[in-house]
Structure formats: C-alpha cells, structure tokens
Amino acid sequence: MQFVSKSSPIANITSPCLILPVYSKGKQSKLIETLDSDLQTLISTVLKQGDASGKPGNTLLLQAPKDGKLKRVLLVGLGEQGKTRAEDFNSAVCAAFTALKSLPVKTVCCALLDTDVTGKDSEWKVRQLILSARETMYQYTETLTTSAPEAHRLTTCQLLACGNLKPSVIDKAANIASSIANGINSAKKLANLPGNICTPSYLAEHAKALGKQHKSLKITVLEEAQMEKLGMGSLLSVSRGSRQPAKLISLEHKGAAASQKPIVLVGKGLTFDAGGISIKPSAAMDEMKYDMCGGASVLGVMQMCAELNLPINVVGVVPASENLPDGDANKPGDIVTSMAGLTIEILNTDAEGRLILCDALTYSAKFKPDVVIDIATLTGACVVALGKHATGLLANNDDLANELLDAGQKAGDKAWQLPLWDEYKPQLKSNFADLANIGGPGAGTITAACFLSRFTEDYRWAHLDIAGTAWKSGADKGATGRPVHMLSQFILDRC
C-alpha cells in the first residue's frame, strides 16, 4: 500500500472514503465544518446519539446522504480532544484500517493527522500511522491455498495535510516509514515460514536476492568449509547435528566513505531449534521455527538501509544453522574450540544460540566496526523477566545502551536494560574448558550475555534478547518484525 500526501481543502476532495477523527469529549475537529451540510448534520446526529462514541478505536462508517464527491465517511474515535495519547492514536489507526479491509475501496483519504498527539510531532504521526496501517493490513499467504485470505483491495492512502503540515514533510516521513514497514514485513515473512522451507540456504538465497535488487549491498555467503578454515569450531559444532549446511551470511551496505567505521548487526539465524541432544519438550516446539528472528530482523534492517540509500555504512551478519538431535550432534560434556581460541564446554546443547553467535561476533571484528549489536531469541529466561513487551538489552558500553534505549522509546519498540556485571561471570566457570555454555538456573539472560561478552572485548557491543518480543503465541501466532523499527531508528538517528 502506498501513502501519499494530499493538500486540497476537504470540500474539493473526491474519494470513496474519508477517514475523519472524532472525539469523546471536548471540541470536534474543525474539518467537520468544511463538509457539505448534509454530512455535517448526519455526523452531529450520530455523535449526539452516541453511535460514534469517539473513544479510542471506536469506528462508525457513514454513507454520504447525497451523491457527492465523498461516498463514505469513516468516523474514528481518538478519545478526549487534546488528550490523545500515542497508544490511542495507534489503536485508532488499527481500528480504521480493520474497518477498511472489508470495504470495496481502492483508495482512501485519511484526515487523522489533524489530531494532536501528546508529546509527539507530525513526523511521528506519519510514521506511526503508516506502520500501524501496514501492520493491520499484513497477511500471511505463503503456504495457504484454500484457506488463503482474500487479497485486500486498498492500494493507496492519501494523507491529508491538515493545519500547517507541509505535504513535503508528509512525503518525506512516509517514504522512510514505508521502507521501515517493508523491512518489518520481510522479517515477518521469513520468520513465519516453516523450518522445512526457511532453511539456512533459504536465508542465504534471500540475502543474495536482496543484493541483486540493491546496488548498495554486497553479499557474501561463507560455506562450512570456509568456516572450518576460519576455525569456527563452535558454530560448526551446532550444525553438525543437521543435514542442512550452515551458512554465514554477510550483507554490506556502503552508503558512506570507506573510512567510516560501520555499524555491524549480528542476527541469530537458527532456522529450527529442537534443542539438540538436550531436546526440548514437545509442547509449542513448532515455535522454535522463530529462532531465526534475529537474523530476519537484520535482513529487514539491511533492506531498509538499501531502499532508502542511507548515507551510512552498515553491515549485517547472519550465522544460520539448525539445532537437531543426531548421531553426530553435540553431546553434553563435549568441548569445542571457538574462532577466538577459547574452548567451550557444552553442558546443554540447547544453549546453541551463543555457540553460533560467538564465532559470528569474532568474525565481525574484520569489518572494523564502530559498534556491534547482536539480536537473538536467546533465552527463555528473558521471557520470564520481561514478558512480551520489552526486548532485553545488555551492553559493554553505556552510551551505546542509552542510544538503543532511546531509539526504542521513540519507535515504540522498547528495550529494557539488564546488568552485565562481573559478579555473574563466575557462573560460566568450567573445570574442563575456558568457559561453559550455561550458567546455572539464576539470571539466564545475563549469563548468556556474559558468555557473549567474552567474545566482544575489542569493540563497543550491545546484545538484544528478543525471545519475548519477536513473535506472538496463541490465536494470533505470528512474527512481530521486532526489533526492525528500533534498529531502523537507531540507524536513522546516526545518519
């Protein structure tokens, strides 16, 4: 769906549907006074009767009483006038587009930018409107035949330039938002695909296809033999239990001078995590197809950087593998040697994410990074600690942590910092190797990050644990595309 600015007065607008804000209390929008008198009468009647409550997310579809330029008006509640909060605005947009899904209209004209949102500027409104609309319109279709949803008819949404909002400001913000939404949708699509389709090779092919589409992107895919030469014994030990060969995918977006040190994003691309010999319980094991969501988010962010041709250097690294039980799989007690030279005692084969990430993090140093951020569905403990609302954040540098927290806050794709104190590090002691891959029952998210921190000592680094935020379970099971928005904001803030 396309979003374009529209700057004519309402009286001149021809549209099958106008989306208009209404409020539960206080003054109604001045825009209503610019409609023809029959519509004004109808709107004041439904407001008086309480058919349109004006509460956040309430909608009412009106047919224009006369055959005029506007065929329909969709009234959308935004709460009390002057007191609309960010979450009210988002739920209003979701409700509006949910209502539009079942209408036979191809284009709409949306006047929701007329609403003031507490503490937010116009760019935020354009961004959030587009992201919430695209989120509402998202459909998974890839493996559906007879149960495939009917395709939406809506293709264009005109964003009415209300008040003193310039159309150029709207179009600029819309362009950025659309690319972020494209990145989110790509990440969701990859994540929602089943493990038998979305394999490490599939991720590698997806990256190569991105490289063909965008000339700013350079793609490199390392095969197992090349990883072997680099000494990635930890990563390769995980993929040994799988018939699918591991891939180490790199995507380099070159948008600035070669002398500018890149941001390196490393995403866990575990396309299915059965736990290995330390096998997981079978309940909800299907959801472990989502164990590549970190990698998918990196691919989504790289796509966004390339689409917008951002003037910055960003590298994406995705170690991709499966984790399955097999005669050749890692066994508890096995000791492997990482690319960094540190030996690791694998006390639990289900703590495999850190085993593939540690070699990818060591490899990342070759890009001479300014900062490295890894994104991983790393620990069930993070879901216990933070639930599904906040991504866990741990870092060896507080400025970098604050930059990410701030980006998450702005994007509404939030993270919460946990401590990475030295006190936790002894939990990873092993009698037989330099470190163990698990740290006991306490502070699982922190000890996982402590493990990774041993491989990131040479650069500024942050770790995002998205185990709780990358997908939703239950009736609306599906990937969220998080934290593509947070990372996009982080990168945009640096441009």
Ligand code: BES
């Ligand atoms: N991919 C899982 C983490 C996970 C579990 C994410 C559930 C989302 C929901 C990871 O590979 C894993 O299995 N971690 C173990 C670590 C433990 C063995 C120390 C876990 O969290 O149980």
Ligand code: MN
């Ligand atoms: Mn695991």
Ligand code: ZN
């Ligand atoms: Zn895993």
